Amino acid sequence: MTASASDTASNAWDPSKPILEIEHLSISFFTRLREIPAVMDFSCTVMPGEAMGLVGESGCGKSTVALAVMRELGKTGKIVAGSMKFKGRDLALMDDEELRHIRGSEIAMIYQEPMASLNPAMKVGAQLAEVPMLHSGMSKDEAWKLARQIVADVRLPDPDRIINAYPHQLSGGQQQRIVIAMALMAKPALLILDEPTTALDVTVEAGIVDLVKELGKKYGTSMLFISHNLGLIMDVCDRICVMYSGEAVESGNVTEVFDKMRHPYTQALFRSIPLPGADKNARPLISIPGNFPLPHERPKGCNFGPRCDYFEKGRCDETDVPMSHIPGDDRHDSRCLRWQEIDWNAPPAKREVKQKAEVGKVVLKMDDLRKYYAVSGGAFGGGTKKVVKANETLSFEAREGETLAIVGESGCGKSTFAKVLMGLETATSGSIMLFDENVQSTPIQKRNTDTVSQVQMVFQNPFDTLNPSMTVGRQIIRALEIFQYGKSDAERQARMLELLDLVKLPRAFAERMPRQLSGGQKQRVGIARAFAGGAKVVVADEPVSALDVSVQAAVTDLLMDIQRENRTTLLFISHDLSIVRYLSDRVMVMYLGHVVEMGTTDQVFAPPYHPYTEALLSAVPIADTKVIRKRIVLEGDIPSAMNPPPGCPFQTRCRWKSQVTPAGLCDREVPPVQMLEGGHQIKCHLSAEVLATMEPVIKIAAE
C-alpha cells in the first residue's frame, strides 16, 4: 500500500465498505519441533453493523483468528500469509503504537471467563472509567458518569451500587455484563466475542445473548461471535463461517447455511446435534466417524476427506481445495469440490433404527430425601451456624433399563444428590432404597462390594476423569480388582480388553497414557471403567457437555447402546434440554434443591409447564430455522443456596407469580406438589386452570 492510499483510508473510511476484511489469512505457531499451521487460507468479510459467527470444534482455529485480529498471537504465532484490513488499513502492518490505539477503542474483545478479564483489586467503576480516560482523554468525573450510564445500559440492577463494587461481589452473569460494558465504553466499531456465555448457566446465557443482540443494534457495532454452539450462532448472527481444522469450509448467510448447507462437514454437524424430532430409537443421531486431525497430521487435499461420506479417492485427496462460490445465494461459499454433484436433500443412508429398551422393575427409590449442610458463620467457628439445604424432599423412583434425566442449573443440588446416592455423603433424613436395601445412611466404606460396583458414575470433565499418571488399561484393571472380578491377572486383563471393545476403542489404547487420548476417547474410558463391575445404576454427570458436538453424538449413542444391552438404569444429569429430550424416558427438573417438575419426557416438554421449566426450555438455543421459540428471559441470577428466598424457591424470577391467588402466597409457602394426569408432578401454586392456559414454548413451523 502506498503512503497516499493509507492516508485516505484512515482519514475518510467509507461506511459502505467492509469494516473487517480478512483475505487468505494463514497463521502458524512455531514450536521447538515444527511449524504448526493453525489457520490456512481464511477469508471473511464483516460489514458495518453485521454479526459474523465463527463456529467449529475445539482446535479448529476460530480463537486464533480472533487473536490475530487483535494481533495478540504471542511470541510463537506468526501471520505467514494474507492480509487483515480493518477499516481499509492492514492490521498486520501496524506498529505497536497504532495497535495500542486501536485495541480497546476500535476493536474490543470479550473472553470466555469473565473473572479473568476483570481486575479483582479494582472497583468496577474505576475499571470501566479507565477506558475512555485512556483512549479519549476524558476527565475522571465524566468517565464515571459514562460508566454508570453504560452499566445501566447492560441492564444491571442498581448501577450506583454496581460501579462501587469489586468484581468478586458480583455473580458470573453480572461479571460478564460488566465485561461487555467495558468493551462498549469506547464505542468500538468491532466487537469480538470469544465464547462469551460458555461459562454461564443457560437461563443467564439467554439474558446475555439478548443483551448483545440489542446493543449491537443500538450502537451499530459489528460483531465477530465465536462459539461452538450452532443454536447460539443462529440466535445472534446474520452471517456464519463454519471452520474445520484450520480452514473455513463454508460461509454465508445464517439461514442459507442452516437450510441449504453445501459442505459435507456442515451437514454432518447438523445431523449429529439433537434437534427437536430426533429420537434415540426411531431417528438416532449420526455421529461423524473418526477423529479431528492433529494440526501436523492433516491429510492431503480436503481436510475433512477421511471422515466424509462423499469422499472420492483420487480427487478429494489430490490438491488443496479452494473456496468456491455458490451462485444465486448471498455471498455463500463452500470449500468442497463435489458440492454440485451431491444430492443435498437425500436422507442419510446409514440411519439404523434401534429397539426400545423394556423398562423393568424399580431398582432405585428415593423417598423424602433431604441433605443439609451446616456452614459455620464466623472465621473462628463461632457465630451463627447456617444451614444450606442442598436437597429438599426428593422423592422419585427409577426403573431398570430406564433413563431418568435430572435437569437443573448450577446450585440446584444435582451434584449433592449424586454424592448421597453414591455414598460419599449420607442423607440428613429420608430413605434411599437400592435393590431392596436401605442405603441412605451407609457411607461407601460400609457398603459391600456388590452394592458399590452396581452404582457407578461417569464424570463431566474428560480431562479430569482419568488419573494422568496411570495407563488406561491399568485404571480399568484397578476397577476390576476393587470389584473382585476374576481370579487371576490374566482374567482381568482379558476383561479389560473386552471393556475397551465395548466402548469401541482399539485394544492398543490399554498401554496409552490419558494425555495421548482425545476428550471423547477419555470419556469412553471413563464409561468403560464405570461399567467394569457390571453397573446396574449409572449416574452420568453431564457426560458430554465438555465434548465437541460431533463427538457428543458418538458418546451419547455409546451410552445408549450399553444401556440397551445391560438394562442399566441411567441417571442423566444435564442442563442441556436438547440432549435430555433426545435420550431420556423421564425428566426431573430441579431448582435450588427442590424438584419442581417431574414426568415423562413428553409431559415435561409440553404444557402445562412449571414456570421454571418454561423459562429453561425457552433459553436453550436450537439450531433449526424451522423452530419458533417463545422468548422468556428470566430476570436476575439464581439465588445462592446459602440464602434461598422464603416460600417458593423460584418466586424471585417467576413471571407467573402475579397469577397466583391469593397474592403473596408464593412469598410465604413452599408450594405443594400437584399431581396432574399420567403421574406428571408440578411443584407450583398456580391453579390447574392457569396451568391449562400455558402455550407451548417450542413450535415447529409447517414445512
Added chain:
Amino acid sequence: MDTLTWTGTAGTILLPVLQVAALALALALVAKLLFALAGLDGPRLPGPDGATTARSPGDMASIAIRYCFFAALAAVVFMLAAGAVMPSPVEAGILGAMAVRFWPVWAALVATFVLSIRFRRKLGLYGKLFDSTVGMIGFAIVLFWVFTAFFADMIITHDPFAQLSGLKNKPPGIATADSPFGWYLLGGDHLARDVFSRMVMGAREVLKIAPAATLFAFMVGITLGLPAGYFGGRLDTFISFLANLVLAFPVILLFYLLVTPEIRATGIPIVLAALLFIFPIIFLTVLWNSRFYTNPPRRNLYVGITLLIGLWAYSGLAFNLDPLGVWSMEPNMLNVFVSVVFVNSPGVFRIVRGLVMDIKARDYVAAGQTRGEGAWYIMLWEILPNARGPLIVDFCLRIGYTTILLGTLGFFGLGVSPDSPDWGSTIDDGRKLLNLFPHPALAPALALMSLVLGLNLLADGLREESLKD
C-alpha cells in the same frame, strides 16, 4: 621440579586474549548503559534518507557484548583443553592439570549428555530438561559433582589426610618433593594436606548425606502431609501446628542442642531417629498394602520384603543394633542426619498438604471414592503421582539447602569428625588464616557455591519444563 603456573604454556597466548576480551566486555557494557541512557538504543534507527535504516549504537554495543563474552569463554575453554593435550603438568598449568585429573568425570558427563539428548523424547520430564539451556547447565554442574564424588578415588592426587612436610599453607601449584604426583595443585592447608584432594573428597562427604537426608525428609513430609491435606479438620490442625512449632524454632540453636553431649546423654537424638526413620517403612508398607490388598499373596510378599529390609536397616541405623553389622551410622553422623531431616520435613509437609488439597477436588479422585477405594490408595496412588512435578522441583532446591546446612554444621564443627574433608569443616579450618592464605578456604567455598547454584538452576529448568504442555 618447578612450581606450576595457573595457565601453563597455553596461557602465554590465551591469557592476553582473555584479558583483552574481558576489558572489551566491560567497556561494551558501560557503552551500552550510556547509549541506553542517551536514548540511542533500539533495534534500528532511521537512516538519513528515511527509507533505509542503520543499526543503533546501543544495538552495536549489544553485539559487542555478545562477541566479547564468547571470546572470553573460548579462551577459558581452550586453556582447559590445552592442558589436556600437554605432555606434563608444567606445560598444562594448574587449570590444565586439574582438567586432566577430572577426566573420568568429563567422560561420564559426555556419555550421559549424548545418550540423554539422543533419547530425550522418550524420557518424560527428564528428557524435557534438555530443552532448557538453564536446566542443562544446572544439570551439568550437579552431575559434575556427583561424578566427582563417585570417581573421587581416581581423581585425588594425594591422600586427603596425609601431611607432607614443608608444604604448610603453600600456594597453589607448589611442587612436592616426595610424592608420586609431584604437585599440590591447589596448594597446602594449615596442616600441610592437599587442598585439591580434600575438596574432591569433600564432594563425596557432602553428597553422601544431603540427598539421603532430603529423601528421608520427603518421606516424613509426604506421610504426614497426605492425610493432613486429604482429611483436613482436626488432624490437619494438629499436624500443621506441630509443623509450625518446628519451623518457628531457631534452626542453629536446635542443632547445637541436638549435638550437645548433655542432650545426647538424655537419648533425645536416638528417640528422634527412632521416630523419623520409621516413616519410610510406614510409607512403603502402606503404599504396597493399599494397592495390593485385593491380591493377598502379592501384598504379603511386598510388605514382607519391605518390613524385613526396613526393620533390619532401622535397627542398625537408629539404634546401632544390627545383628549382622551391615547397617550402622556413626553417632556424630546420626545426629547431623536426624537434625537435617527434622528441620526439613515441616517444609515438605506444607507443600504436600497444599498440593493434596488442590488435587483432591479432581474427578479421578471422586472416581476412586465412588468405586470404594481406601483413603490411602487414593492418597498414594491417585494424588501423589500427580503432585510429582512440584515435588521434584522442591527436592532439587531442598538438596541445595541441605548442602548449605551441612556446610554450616561443618563450619560450626558440629557433628563431623575434626579432620573430615567435608566442605563446611574445610572452610572453617581455612577461616583462621584467611587474610594470609585464602586458598584453603576458597576452594571448598567455590565448590559448595557451584553445587548449590547447579541445583537451583536444575530446579529452575525442571520447573520451567514441567509447566510447559
